[in-house]
Amino acid sequence: MLTRPYLAHELEPGRQYSIVITTGGGLYRYQLHDWVEVTGYLGTCPLLCFAGKEASISDWFGEKLNERHVSQALAKLFAHYAIQPVFAMVAGDEGGTLSSSGFAYTLFIEAPLAADEMLKRLGYDLETALQENYHYRYCRELGQLGPLQLFRIETGALAAYLSFCQSHGQRAGDIKPVALHRLSGWAQVFRGQRVE
Numbered sequence: 261m262l263t264r265p266y267l268a269h270e271l272e273p274g275r276q277y278s279i280v281i282t283t284g285g286g287l288y289r290y291q292l293h294d295w296v297e298v299t300g301y302l303g304t305c306p307l308l309c310f311a312g313k314e315a316s317i318s319d320w321f322g323e324k325l326n327e328r329h330v331s332q333a334l335a336k337l338f339a340h341y342a343i344q345p346v347f348a349m350v351a352g353d354e355g356g357t358l359s360s361s362g363f364a365y366t367l368f369i370e371a372p373l374a375a376d377e378m379l380k381r382l383g384y385d386l387e388t389a390l391q392e393n394y395h396y397r398y399c400r401e402l403g404q405l406g407p408l409q410l411f412r413i414e415t416g417a418l419a420a421y422l423s424f425c426q427s428h429g430q431r432a433g434d435i436k437p438v439a440l441h442r443l444s445g446w447a448q449v450f451r452g453q454r455v456e
Contacts (some may be wrong), residue, residue: 271298271306295328310436318442320352320363321404323396331439333389337382345371347417350386351441353409364406365390366454368446370413376455383410383455410455417450424449 271277276297281290296308316327330350338345353366367383374382387408391397399405413420418437425435428443447454 268306269304273298273300316438316440318352318440321399323399323405325393325396325440327438327440329393333386334439337385341378341382343371343374345369347413349441350439351446352444353447354444364409366409366411368411368413368450370417379410379412379455383408411447411450411452412455413450413452420449
């Protein structure tokens with residue numbers, strides 16, 4: 261849905277926005293493709309929290325999962341189950357799945373206070389939320405993707421994540437945790453195990 265641009269003083273707390281940076285004269289310069297949420301104001305300046313990448317899409321078989329959709333689904337489920345994970349990320353992964361291709365999305369989560377049974381219920385609900393995406397649901401129906409898997413990270417998720425991203429050419433200052441990552445192979449990066 262197209263809408264008019266808003267100036268910084270017009271932003272509303274609790275809402276999410278996409279950022280466009282302009283010159284001092286107001287000429288269009290950069291569309292960052294970042295989603296931010298307004299968490300409040302400091303005087304007249306809005307306080308922004310990074311909410312994800314607008315154009316970050318994972319597409320292995322045509323499923324077209326969008327990070328914004330995954331991020332919103334995770335936030336809603338974490339609030340529902342009162343889970344405060346140290347780290348949580350969804351990524352495509354091979355192994356441990358019932359699909360004909362051996363590929364499924366996996367929730368990699370470091371949540372030491374959450375019981376396995378609670379994580380399983382959260383995983384089931386997340387799979388349901390992902391299937392709101394027609395393309396994802398269609399890939400599941402065709403057997404190209406298996407059901408969402410869970411991988412419990414024991415400890416050190418953020419350090420392992422940063423190290424892996426740096427080994428793939430990202431500068432440390434550019435690395436941000438994301439709700440949906442387009443690379444696979446995370447089961448070999450994190451220390452932990454699948455929750456069956």
